[in-house]
Amino acid sequence: MGILLQVLLTAVAVWVSTVVPGIDLGDASPVAKIGTLLGVALLFGLVNAVVKPVVKFFGCVFYIVTLGLIGLVVNGLMFWLTGYLADKLGLPFVVTGFWPAFWGAIIVAFVGWVLSIVADRVFDGD
Template structure:
C-alpha cells in the first residue's frame, strides 16, 4: 500500500472517529445542516488534529518525560485531552461547526475515544 493511500485511510478513519465521538460523547458537537458540510468539516478537523499531534506531541513528551515516568504514563490522558481541546479551539477560530465543551468530560474522553477508534480502524483497514 502506498504512502498516499495509507495517509488517506488514516485521515478517513480519524474523521470517522471524530464523527462517532460527536454522536456518543456529550460536549463534542458538530452543528452542520448538510451531510457534505459535515464530511468536509470532519476531514478538516482530522487534519488539524493530525498536525497538532505531529507538531506538539514529540515536544511535550520530550519536555515532560519526567512527568510521564512519575505518573506511569497517566499524564498522557491529560496531554491528549489538552491537544484535543486545542483542536477544538483551532476549529472554532476557523469558524468550523465543531465544538469541544470542557476539559474533563469532553476533551479527555474524546481524545481517548478517538485514539482507540483510530487504532482499531488502523488494525482493520491499514493492511499491506
C-alpha cells in the first residue's frame, strides 16, 4: 500500500480516536483539522518507525514475559509521545495523559487495521 494512502488511513484512524476524552484537535476550521490530522498521522508514522523498534529491542524481555501484552502499553506511550511532539511542533493535537493515549492507540490500531483491509480489497479488486 502506498505511503500516501497509509497516511490518509492513519489520519482517519486518529480522527476516530478523538472520541476518547483527553484526545482533542482543538477548535479550528475543518480544513485546519484535516491538515492537523495529516500532520499527526505523519508524525505518528515517524515515531513508530524510529522510536518503537528501539523500545522493542531494549524491552524484548518484557515482550516475552508478558506474552506481548506490553505492546499495548508501548503503543499507548508512542501515541502519547506523538501528542507531545505535535504540541511542540505547533499542531493543535492534545493527548492529556496515559489512559487517553492507551485507549486512543487501541482505537487507531483497530480502525487502521479495518481501513487497511477495506483499502486492500478496493484497490486490489478482490
